[in-house]
Amino acid sequence: MVLADLGSKLSVALRKMANHTVIDQEVLDAMLADICKALLQADVNVAQVKQLRTNVRTAVNFDNLASGINKRKLIESAIMTELCSMLDPGVKPYEPKKKRPNVIMFVGLQGAGKTTTCTKYAHLYKRKGWKVGLVCADTFRAGAFDQLKQNATKAKIPFYGSYTETDPSVIAGDGVAKFKDEGYEIIIVDTSGRHRQEGALFEEMEQIAAATEPDDVVFVMDSSIGQAAHDQARAFKEKVKVGSCIITKLDGHAKGGGALSAVAATQAPIIHIGTGEHIDDFEDFEVKAFVSRLLGKGNIAGLMERMKEADVDLEGAEMMKRLASGQWTLRDMREQFQAVMKMGPLSNIMNSFPGMQGLDFRESSQRIKRWMTIMDSMTDAELDDPKLMSAERVLRIARGSGYYPSEVIELLEQFKMMQSTMQKTMKKNKKLGKQTDMR
Ligand code: GDP
Numbered sequence: 001m002v003l004a005d006l007g008s009k010l011s012v013a014l015r016k017m018a019n020h021t022v023i024d025q026e027v028l029d030a031m032l033a034d035i036c037k038a039l040l041q042a043d044v045n046v047a048q049v050k051q052l053r054t055n056v057r058t059a060v061n062f063d064n065l066a067s068g069i070n071k072r073k074l075i076e077s078a079i080m081t082e083l084c085s086m087l088d089p090g091v092k093p094y095e096p097k098k099k100r101p102n103v104i105m106f107v108g109l110q111g112a113g114k115t116t117t118c119t120k121y122a123h124l125y126k127r128k129g130w131k132v133g134l135v136c137a138d139t140f141r142a143g144a145f146d147q148l149k150q151n152a153t154k155a156k157i158p159f160y161g162s163y164t165e166t167d168p169s170v171i172a173g174d175g176v177a178k179f180k181d182e183g184y185e186i187i188i189v190d191t192s193g194r195h196r197q198e199g200a201l202f203e204e205m206e207q208i209a210a211a212t213e214p215d216d217v218v219f220v221m222d223s224s225i226g227q228a229a230h231d232q233a234r235a236f237k238e239k240v241k242v243g244s245c246i247i248t249k250l251d252g253h254a255k256g257g258g259a260l261s262a263v264a265a266t267q268a269p270i271i272h273i274g275t276g277e278h279i280d281d282f283e284d285f286e287v288k289a290f291v292s293r294l295l296g297k298g299n300i301a302g303l304m305e306r307m308k309e310a311d312v313d314l315e316g317a318e319m320m321k322r323l324a325s326g327q328w329t330l331r332d333m334r335e336q337f338q339a340v341m342k343m344g345p346l347s348n349i350m351n352s353f354p355g356m357q358g359l360d361f362r363e364s365s366q367r368i369k370r371w372m373t374i375m376d377s378m379t380d381a382e383l384d385d386p387k388l389m390s391a392e393r394v395l396r397i398a399r400g401s402g403y404y405p406s407e408v409i410e411l412l413e414q415f416k417m418m419q420s421t422m423q424k425t426m427k428k429n430k431k432l433g434k435q436t437d438m439r
Contacts, residue, residue: 006257007294009038014076014295023071025062032056035079042257043226044086052082080291087260088287089267093244094216096125101180103187103212105172107205107236108220110141110193113248113274117220118190119151120274120282121246125186126157133184135175136161137168137208138192148190155279158184168192168204173211189214202239209240216243219268221259223249229262237266248274251281328419331383334375337368370403371411377401386415 013034020027032053039049059078065071096102104121108114115138122132134152136159138144145161152159160175172189179187189212195201209217219242225232236242245263250256250273263270270285375383377400382388389412398405 006038006042006255009041010035010079011295013038014079017072017075023075028057028060028062028075031075039257041255043229043255044257044261045227045230048086048261052079052086055082080295083291083294084287087264087270087290089264089269091267091269093269093271096130096186096215098130098185101176101184101187102216103176103189103214105189105191105209105212105214105217105240106220107191107217107240107242108193109222109232112193112220112222114193114220115144115147115151115190116277117218117246117248117272117274117282118148118188119155119157120279121218121272122152122157122186122188123155123279124272124282126155130185131183132157132186132188133175133179133182134159135172135179135187135189137172137175137189139166139168139171140192140195144190144192151279169207169211172208176212202235205240217241218243218271219245219263219266221245221247221263223247223256223259224252225262226255226258229258233259233262233266233268237268242266242268244268244271246270246272246274247285251275328422329384330375330378330386330415333415333418334372334383337372341365341368341372370407371414374398374401374403374408374411386412 013031016031016034017023017027036049036053039052040046056075056078059081060071060075065074094102094104096104106114106118106121118134122134126132134148134157136145136148138148145163148161149159158179160171160178162171165171165174168191172191176187176189189208191205191208192201195204217240219233219236221229221233233242233245245266245268247256247259247263247270260270270287273283273285275281275283374397377397382393382397394405394408394412398408401408
């Protein structure tokens, strides 16, 4: 995952605070230096990094801190707030409305992943029960219509395009009109990403926008773009009314920070991220959950949501009840892992577990399999009451499972981390009046 490196550097910087008995300006400055370095290395815009440093310093003013305040927590939360505000332009994205046509135009440079993303977006809404159609308005690139047609056919999504018409705004206008007449709710318009000259590309986008009157314009950007992201995003924003962004290829090895931070600077929120070439490699983007995941805290709420979507039996009420009463056990964790393993590679999901960030499916499933074998060597009493765990028991479990004691301890740490994150989520939801809905 692109940002695994950034994520681990940020969490290491934060964890370093635990080595100091007294947290003072010097400790804060050293940590901020580490954090800024990590952000810059991930290609986050220089001005934004400087701003983050200034804002954290202002938020954590040692001269004015009330006595007894937990400085570590304060610093952690100031950094979390700043990272969130860097990715959040504070604007709500367009929300398609049921039972009426919503025209969504996709723009972005060729190779950004636009056509792939159009199909992913279409598939997502189709799965949710919307009537979805795809229009190919790219007449510049030979084979563009064939690519869209092929993707759409595979995903069983109706499409519109032409081999003979050469004016993209005519195709776009006709396609949108046809789908509107037929009562389609989400009409996606894929546009060209290249032209003989840059000016002509933008002119064509304006013409297509005039012909289709889109409700939202989605800007698709490749995460490997680096520091150039800022200028590119701004150029698109100036020409068409970009309302939302999708960042692609976050599964690759590029640095990613550039694209992520650039879009916020253009006032258009990120709505999804692309995490692979497959149609399901597409995730909702929620700033807070993303930053939590980046800082190694996992995204339990998102995990629950996706498991529910995939119809995984969460043992619903029973497990939730035990969790709420603080009785979530190793046995529960094992059952949850089993459920996720059954879902197969669909589960980019595994990255949502705390401690699993930055691993691909193969790595995380290997880790989970190892933990399952270790848990198989535990007694029923140990599975039901993690407090029983002692050094002797850890050694016995290690011998029985054929793993090192350090690996048994790693599993117990994972359990504690998940238990505390889940309890916090439960508490928060209780406050908000939600019960089993973990969002
Ligand atoms: P377009 O020119 O912008 O329409 O780009 P395409 O949709 O043709 O995508 C260009 C390449 O990027 C194709 O090989 C896609 O499979 C690949 N691609 C698109 N999105 C992703 C993604 O999220 N992850 C990965 N790894 N590849 C992607």
